[in-house]
Amino acid sequence: MDKLFQSKWFIKVISLVFAVTLYLFVTVETNTAENESRVIPGASNEVQVLDDVPLDIRIDADQYVVSGVPESVTVSLEGKTSVLTPIVRQRNFTVFVDLRDLPEGEHIVDIEYENLPDDLTAYIEPKSIDVNIEKRASREFAVDVDFVNRDNLPTGYELGVPEITPGTVTIVSSESIIDQIAMVKVFVDVTDLKESIRNREVPVSVYDIQGNILKVRVEPASVTLSVPVDRPSKTVPLNITTKGDLPEGFEIENMEVAEEIEVFGKRELLNEIDMLSTKEIDLSKIEKSGEYEVELDFPDGIIANDELINVTIDLVQTKLFEDVSIDVENEGEKTIHFIKPDKSQVNINAIGSDKALSNLAKKDISVSINIGDLDAGEHEVDVSISGPDDITFEPEPNKVIIEIE
Incomplete structure (x- = not known):
């Protein structure tokens, strides 16, 4: 045993074990102390x-x-x-x-x-x-209304005279501050406003001449505001305007539109207009009868419930039939010579709808002159035409000169 204690290796091992044991003891004690300090209420x-x-x-x-x-x-x-x-x-x-x-x-x-x-x-x-610190003072001020975004009020609508209750408020502050007051206002945003404002409570704001807000006591701090919103209107006749020419062979028989229209705007603008026109209808694009949607030509600041109207356009088409033979009625034993024209034929203009004319042929047209009451000699005689009832016929010429023997 004595030899063991005298061994250098034994002493080194014992020293190492002792050092490790001491380290573990210190570490555990420190952590325990820290944990205990965290759970003590009010310790920090x-x-x-x-x-x-x-x-x-x-x-x-x-x-x-x-x-x-x-x-x-x-x-x-x-x-x-x-x-x-x-x-x-x-x-x-x-x-x-x-x-x-x-x-x-x-x-x-x-x-x-x-x-x-x-x-x-x-x-x-x-x-x-x-x-x-200053002596307290008070003074009464009239309250004005400032309409914000007035340009964004819908076209055709108009603000009436506002009513403020009460119309005056009492400002309480120092005399020096009260002397700086330039404006006492309430603000109303009228963007897209179409209905009247009725009994809306709005806060009162106080400003100096530079537009800086003043922190003062306002009695009462808010007022009741009513603002009528009106939509003035006027009924005016409609006028159809056109440009260009119809395609060749077409004519306008009739154009119809509602006689009047109700327009809206500020009163001073309404007083300046006596009629409302359509935008120009391009006749070169009209090739058949029908109902056409046409834009209205509004002056600035004027509107209507509708921006488009219907215009009914009735067209007639002219179709030329050349060299249609003339029948002579009640000729009897008489001999006839055509002087002007020099032949027994005329040209016929047939006027009607494109549907009616599409099926019309020369054989459907009957052209004649009646000489039953005429004696020998030179005469100017009316040309008569018969054909479908929904078509108008115009002869060229409408009279002929003949000689009877």
Whole structure:
């Protein structure tokens, strides 16, 4: 055994085992201490930052007004978690400036707080502010209406005279601020507005001459607004306009359109128009009778319920039949010579719809002259034509000169 203890290798092994054992002991103790510190409530401090904390003003509001006080401040709270957490959740503390003992004029005042536990520390940003205390004043102002996006009011609609209740408000502030007031207004966006506004509650805004909004007390803070929206109208006759010429062989027999149309617009624009025309109909593209949809030609600022109307166009077509023979009625024993024309034939223009003319042939046309009451000599005689009833016939010429022997 003595030899074993005197061995260098034995001593080295024992030393190594001892060192490892000591390391493990220290590590376990350290971790145990850390774990125990985490579970002990309230053992460490925490910081919570609260933004937009309302800032109260303590002043005799019946006698004074103050400027330079922000609506809110930032408060940082430091303390034990167990104390801090309920305060942050409930926010049942107050941040304020106390101006009650200060005279009129400019002052630098500290921002204070109350209702915080003693073991919490509060840091307020800003810590102090510049304020101006002035005597309270009040004055009445008439309220005007400003219509926003008036150019976006639908065409044909018109705003009537607005009614504001009450028509005046009382502005409460310092005399110096009240002297800066240039405009007291309510704003109404009329984009795409087609219905009248009835009893709409709108807030009142106050501005200086540069258009900067003034933070003042307005009594009442909002007013009731009614605005009639009208759609003036006028009934005017319709006029058909055309351009170009019909294809060869066609003529217009009739064009029909509604006699009148109701148009809408501002009254001053309606007073300037006595009729409404169509956009020009291109006759070169009209090749048959029918109903055609035509655009209306609106002056600026004038509209109708419809942008298109129907125009009925009745066309007639002319078809030429050349050298149609003339029958002589009641000729008897008489001998006839044609002088003008020098032959017993004429040209016939047949006028009718394309459907009627499509089936018409020369054999369907009967041309004649009647000489039963005429004696020998030279005579001018009317040319008579018979054919389908839905076609009109025009002879060329419509009279002939003959000589009877």
